[in-house]
Amino acid sequence: MVKATSTPEVAIIGAGATGMSTAWHLSQRGLRVVVFDRVGVGAGMTSLQPGGVRTQWAHNDTFKLAKESQDFYENFIERTGAEKDPELVHCGYAFVASKQETLEALKATVNSQNAQGIHSRMLTAEELGEMIPGLAVDLIAGGSFNESDGYFNHPGAPVSGFAEGALRGDAEVRVANVELIERSGNEWKLQLSTGEILLVPMVVVAAGAESAKLMTLLGIDLPLVPEPRHIFYSNPISERLIEPLVIFQDEHFAVKHLADGSVLASDLSPLPKNTKADERTMRRNMIAKGKRLIETLDYVQFPVMVTGHYDVTPDQQLLLGSPEGLPNLALACGLNGRGMMLAPAVGRVVADTVVNGNNDAVPASMRTDRFAEGGAGAREQMVI
Ligand SMILES: Cc1cc2nc3c(=O)[nH]c(=O)nc-3n(C[C@H](O)[C@H](O)[C@H](O)COP(=O)(O)OP(=O)(O)OC[C@H]3O[C@@H](n4cnc5c(N)ncnc54)[C@H](O)[C@@H]3O)c2cc1C
Structure with a gap:
């Protein structure tokens, strides 16, 4: 069993826009973060999205996160110190x-x-x-x-920028598949494809549609499918x-x-x-x-x-924060086709969840407990 000397406080599974924004926000707050991805930074659905950024959504919670994210992207270089500007063009x-x-x-x-x-x-x-x-x-x-909705001229630049910023802090990105996740006392035990086993106090699952598979290992049936x-x-x-x-x-x-x-x-x-x-x-x-x-x-x-594919939930709303009974684990998935445009705000919400140890920062429509007893929140109508 390996316990790294500079032991990470948070392990993030998935180095897409969601995972890397979360890593950046956490490293800004002084936490030691390790991000695992089986392929590398921005290699999942993040590599395919063409860079659309809009605030025209139907649900209050969605457009609030979209607005926060758009404001962040307007000053991306200043905020993250990234080398390459994504160049958000307001084509409408x-x-x-x-x-x-x-x-x-x-x-x-x-x-x-x-x-x-x-x-x-x-x-x-x-x-x-x-x-x-x-x-x-x-x-x-x-x-x-x-008219202020728009497109990135460089759709890959936000995820690289978040990665650069996080790596300048105390974060680390490692190429490895997380094969097993289970509770071990007060910590999480992650088994990696490299053969290593890592113990960490806190885990963020930002693995897109595959988050459902990881949560099955913990006995949780997430309503999340690839479409x-x-x-x-x-x-x-x-x-x-x-x-x-x-x-x-x-x-x-x-x-x-x-x-x-x-x-x-x-x-x-x-x-x-x-x-x-x-x-x-x-x-x-x-x-x-x-x-x-x-x-x-x-x-x-x-x-x-x-x-x-999109990682889709029944009400087309996100899955953020800690599921009931798993206080030291946070979900950051169910982006339903809008993960790049929401990444700055989603990373902030998930970082708040990790740091505060509760779901107070998570909008009610995006908490996992909305599916309890078969119910779901108001559907986000403007996913296409
Ligand atoms: C055709 C298309 C067009 C789109 N257009 C837009 C758009 O214009 N604007 C927009 O905002 N969004 C758009 N999206 C959606 C956007 O691409 C996603 O919402 C976003 O990339 C999701 O990021 P993510 O980090 O959550 O997931 P991903 O980028 O998929 O990252 C998840 C990562 O987890 C890793 N992983 C999974 N399981 C494991 C494991 N067990 N161990 C280690 N690593 C693991 C994967 O390798 C992957 O890199 C589009 C999507 C598609 C398919």
Whole structure:
């Protein structure tokens, strides 16, 4: 059994955006942290996300964390001392509704966002048509827009920045799979793929969808599953086709002309259960949907497909803080497709949980006990 000489006080499982932000926040508070990842820093779903950052969410708790995170990202270099700026560009996010009921739901979320100081506004179909050349205005009812939502020019920079900052403190990142986790007196015993066994007082589980597997080892059944998502990319196109990121909410379709000139398009409808992904069919369906909604996409080819998954909960809300009966373990998972844009605030909340030894910092809608007796909180409606 190995007990390192500079014994870590906290072990984090998972070196994605969530784990590394948590490591950074904890090291800022003077705790000795070790992060384990079976592949390395930012190698999981964090490596696939294209860098979308928005405050337009439906649930109060989500947009509060999104706002805190966006403010953090505005001053990322100053806050973390990172070398590379992620360059958050405020291209704006337009949510487009085809159905009247979706438009009404967007109006309600815009009102709640405005009450929290988030300056989203409603747009008519015609106003959206002026903003998005080629938009099929006759197919839509209207939408919402927030001009400060945006995109990172360098989507990998936040996780590297958090890692640099944490490593400058007392943190360590080790490439190892955590194979077993169990209680040992007042500590946690982690068995690593390197053959080592480590004893630590506190564990943070930030392993994406695989957090569920780790928690099974402790007899906890987390309602967390991987749900596939696919993004298509074009070759670079010099003429700018679309400036804001556009999300067709009823169609589960998103499109963005990125800083490098490539166009990103995604049909984010979850595949029916047990359906095998067939790249040709998905590409064909996505292109047909894109052309129907924005005719300027007509000539764009999408040779590259990237496949990943969201770590999804039944109410599409996060799983943060200590589950009942496990006070020295904190969850940081269930990001439901928004882990990069929420990472600064999520890391802060989890660090508060670790330092304070309670769940007071965790919003009620994100605590694990909301699933007790089969109940769940209000669903976050704006996951696409
Ligand atoms: C197609 C797509 C588009 C997306 N777009 C956006 C976007 O625009 N904006 C946004 O904010 N989010 C987006 N997301 C979501 C975002 O990518 C994730 O929410 C975020 O990366 C989650 O980070 P994480 O650190 O929680 O998980 P991950 O990055 O998956 O990290 C978990 C890590 O845990 C490690 N691990 C797992 N089990 C073990 C173990 N037993 N031992 C050791 N290591 C282990 C894995 O190797 C992995 O590196 C998108 C996701 C997808 C798939």
